[in-house]
Amino acid sequence: MNAIRKRLVNFRVTDQEFERIKAASDRQGARCVSEFARAVMLGGAAPDFPSDTAGSVNVADKLLSFERRLAMIELCVTRLADGRPDPKSGPGNSEN
Numbered sequence: 001m002n003a004i005r006k007r008l009v010n011f012r013v014t015d016q017e018f019e020r021i022k023a024a025s026d027r028q029g030a031r032c033v034s035e036f037a038r039a040v041m042l043g044g045a046a047p048d049f050p051s052d053t054a055g056s057v058n059v060a061d062k063l064l065s066f067e068r069r070l071a072m073i074e075l076c077v078t079r080l081a082d083g084r085p086d087p088k089s090g091p092g093n094s095e096n
Contacts, residue, residue, distance in 0.1 A: 009041070024067055028060060040068055 013021065018033075025036035 028064060040064065 021037065022033055025033045028036055028039075030036035030039070
């Protein structure tokens with residue numbers, strides 16, 4: 001039985017970013033972008049994404065992991081190119 005989801009997480013993306021997210025979502029077989037985003041943010045592929053064989057699940061998980069790491073690298077490079085520091089390492093920043 002699934003727990004009832006009561007909380008909302010919202011963030012804005014550019015049209016280009018949305019198209020990239022949508023394409024990745026479609027490749028993974030997610031029912032919707034939200035399902036895909038939730039799976040990525042929580043650290044893995046959603047268990048109910050369709051898959052042809054057990055072996056393809058492993059490949060899909062590895063691809064998802066790679067895409068997640070690549071997105072983080074892209075974010076860091078963009079921040080460096082724009083001269084913005086990493087918010088995690090900036091002075092006065094703390095996690096709540």
